[in-house]
Amino acid sequence: MTDAGTPKPESDDVAGHDPLSVSAAATLTDRIIENVEEVIVGQHDAIEHILVAMLARGHLLLEDVPGVGKTVLGRAVATSVDCSFKRVQFTPDLLPSDVTGVNVFNQKTREFEFRPGPVFANVVLGDEINRAPPKTQAALLEAMAEEQVTVDGETRTLPNPFTVIATQNDVEPGRTYDLPMAEIDRFMKKLRLGYPSEDEETALLQRVAGDHPIDSLEPVATLDDLRGARATVANxxxxxxxxxxxxxxxxxxxxxxxxxxxxxxxxxxxxxxxxxxxxxxxxxxxxxxxxxxxxxxxxxxxxxxxxxxxxxxxxxxxxxxx
CATH class of the missing domain: 1.10.8.80 (Magnesium chelatase subunit I, C-Terminal domain)
Structure with a gap:
């Protein structure tokens, strides 16, 4: 992972990474899709859209009613790649520093030390992002646009690659906050999952009757695989x-x-x-x-x-x- 204190390089985040062949990149995406479908039923197109966003250096917003698998889908995709993953549960009392990190005074060294927030990960799952107030939502603006965060005047680069997968519920309008257009525009894609069909829901219930399959899901791709595939896409x-x-x-x-x-x-x-x-x-x-x-x-x-x-x-x- 990129060190939180490393200056952000001026070159694009795919520079310096050897691209995979087109066939190898296509095979990689097929492997990830098949792995995610061990957990998720009936969302093949949605899984493809998430991978498109990741390979295209973008971020994704999943919007739908509660309980249709938005968070599990995001976790399954992130788990399929052996990379750093952090989940942030957005709540009305969440502060911007809870997302980006904070400088803490160390009494032994008599110096301030930076403690990175959960945004310092390759894949960040922002769960129910519209439950946090606009000030906290805005903590992601710089991160999503420039892959860096600035805390107390010091700018730190984020890990490469960096992808935000956010979820939001489109119910309970009186208990949620609207995402500002500046933030919405930073999401490459916005998807709705919808309810499963009768057959899909029947298959889902069979899978989760015991332990949830997400708990035993294993990675099928490395971080270098993902970086190489992103370089392939850029070419x-x-x-x-x-x-x-x-x-x-x-x-x-x-x-x-x-x-x-x-x-x-x-x-x-x-x-x-x-x-x-x-x-x-x-x-x-x-x-x-x-x-x-x-x-x-x-x-x-x-x-x-x-x-x-x-x-x-x-x-x-x-x-x-x-």
Missing amino acids: VTLSEPVRRYVSRLATHTRNNATLGVSPRGAIALVRAAQARAILDGRDYVIPDDVQTEAPSVWSHRIDADRPGEAVVDAALESVPVE
């Missing part, structure tokens, strides 16, 4: 016509919403499309990759008089592929 070819297609889609959302997709959102989409190409065993992005990823990457970033999903769907239907 996926993104042609000029595909880049222009993404720009035209983004422009369409801006012209048809109060708040359309930001340049950060456009970057997130092309990175997610690169990761999707790897999952499909390709080293180049095609428009289908963009169209597959756009709903989960863009819908939550749009403010309009209709759902963001509708604005994205309209853009995909209206903007031609040239």
Whole structure:
């Protein structure tokens, strides 16, 4: 793990890591998906979306009603990779320092020592993030955007890779806080799991009748595997016509919403499309990759008089592929 006091490098977090071959990266994702499905039933697409976000150097927000497996899904993905993992239970009384860390005076050395918070991990699970007040939520803004935190004027780099998987309940509106748009825009993807089908729930009940399978889940990938796969994704070819297609889609959302997709959102989409190409065993992005990823990457970033999903769907239907 990167030391908490190491200055943050100016190069991208995939620089200096040897990429895997496309086939090796695709095989790695298949192995992780199969491992997670030992715990999670009926969420193949959601697992793929989480891996896309991780490989594309992004963060993920899982929103749904309580009890559908959001936290278990996040834990299963993190456990499948042999990396550092921390869980933060967001509550109304949680302080920003409870997330980022705090300087504590050591009476023996007569100096202040930094005690890192749970944000110093490769995968951070923020459980029920909307139960914490905005000030505490804001503690993640710098971390998610720049992979660093600043405490008492000193900036410390976060481990590489660094991924936040946050969950939030969309019920009990009087007991939760809305996430600010600045924070929502830092999540590459936002997903809903939904209820399982009758057959899926029956299979789930059989699995958890004894010990929960999450307790015996073992890693199937190393941290170096993940770093190599991320480097592979960063090298996926993104042609000029595909880049222009993404720009035209983004422009369409801006012209048809109060708040359309930001340049950060456009970057997130092309990175997610690169990761999707790897999952499909390709080293180049095609428009289908963009169209597959756009709903989960863009819908939550749009403010309009209709759902963001509708604005994205309209853009995909209206903007031609040239």
